[in-house]
Amino acid sequence: MSTASGADTATATSTASSEGVTSVRRMRADAVKNRRRILDAAEAVFADEGLSAPIDVVAERAGVGVGTLYRHFPTKEALFEAIVTTRLQELVDSADAASTADDPGEALFSFLRTFGSQASAKHDVIDALAVAGVDVKSRCASTFEDLQAAIRRLLDRATASGAVRDDVTTAEVIGLVVGACHAAEQPSLGVTPDRMIEVVCDGLRRRV
Amino acid sequence: MSTASGADTATATSTASSEGVTSVRRMRADAVKNRRRILDAAEAVFADEGLSAPIDVVAERAGVGVGTLYRHFPTKEALFEAIVTTRLQELVDSADAASTADDPGEALFSFLRTFGSQASAKHDVIDALAVAGVDVKSRCASTFEDLQAAIRRLLDRATASGAVRDDVTTAEVIGLVVGACHAAEQPSLGVTPDRMIEVVCDGLRRRV
DNA sequence: CACTATACGGAACTGGCGTTCCGTTTGTCA
DNA sequence: TGACAAACGGAACGCCAGTTCCGTATAGTG
Secondary structure (H helix, E strand, O other): OOOOOOHHHOOEEEEEOOOOOEEEEEOOHHHHHHHHHHHHHHHHHHHHHOOOOOHHHHHHHHOOOHHHHHHHOOOHHHHHHHHHHHHHHHHHHHHHHHOOOOOHHHHHHHHHHHHHHHHHHOHHHHHHHHOOOOOHHHHOHHHHHHHHHHHHHHHHHHHHOOOEOOOOOHHHHHHHHHHHHHHHHOOOOOOOHHHHHHHHHHHHEOOO | OOOOOOHHHOOEEEEEOOOOOEEEEEOOHHHHHHHHHHHHHHHHHHHHHOOOOOHHHHHHHHOOOHHHHHHHOOOHHHHHHHHHHHHHHHHHHHHHHHOOOOOHHHHHHHHHHHHHHHHHHOHHHHHHHHOOOOOHHHHOHHHHHHHHHHHHHHHHHHHHOOOEOOOOOHHHHHHHHHHHHHHHHOOOOOOOHHHHHHHHHHHHEOOO
């Protein structure tokens, strides 16, 4: 829900002076308000139109001119970063939450199901992870690595417990789930992610 | 390999006269040659750059001006149609070939593996099937339906034999495999389709 | 209240790409 | 070989989306 993540609140701009002293200046009230509006608009627009939605749409939805938008985010990618990082963080949180479950296998699977429903609700994550041309890697790198690490933890535990096969990598698990979600976004196929994810989970289970 | 599919040879243009008689006129020799060159170039370019490759690139590779390209294919989509239909047909053929195998389960799985390797070699199929915005549906509709039907046949047989679970649709199988291939095209993930497809196959197997 | 740094808006610019247009070239046929 | 329809090439056009620019508005301060 919340898009702010502490340091992201951005009510201030920091400037390094020549002596190395850091002076902080409050943002003007309207600027703060507009920044919020832009983030909210972007979150909504990207969620249901995907990352390819034109910037103008975001600006209009925020009730702001494009110029203003660019004052806050120098690039469309910078805006992606803000939004996608949030989403990825939500997924990291889900993964961490799932990791406390008793059954390590179910912990992984329930996370993957969560991932699926999150992703099908918010087009942007999948776009960020699955569409070539949007390079998450460069901008949201660290959060993406966090996510990968969190999934690896789930996977390792599940593998160690014997619930899940041990010949699959974290990246492959991500690929399978993201792939399924991406396919589900294609209206012509007429499928939803859930059953496909169930198949993936079964495929991950260790054969008895 | 071969891109020609009988009626596609297109060395002639048919015209309906006022009396309803159909007169056929030979294409000029250079036109025939150029059409071939364009198709070959498009096949190569789309295969390794995907369907988003600019038309100019195709034209240049074919050693032809854009005007000439447009004389042969009135639209970029028309060119897609020519290429993608061929690829889809290849897949239909693979599916039909697989369907003669003794073990119905393995018939399906070996086709899915073939699909995976075809797809990872030729970016365009996956683009056509997985990237929103390219509507295969409208142009290659019938061939796509043929493919879907062929896969359904494999799936039904596999299900009937008890080798494969019976709660999965053809579209879901396609979604899973296409999704995995699509994910594999993302260089940042660093995965190949094969193991992911193996997981999908295991997921499709009926639990014993 | 006046003054200025800060922020705003949106028209204009840019680059990429699909498509069109038209003057030139060339294969074909008598 | 001459004539002409057919085909060619590539410059030019239009659209779309990201980005920049700059004249105008306003929050914050003394």
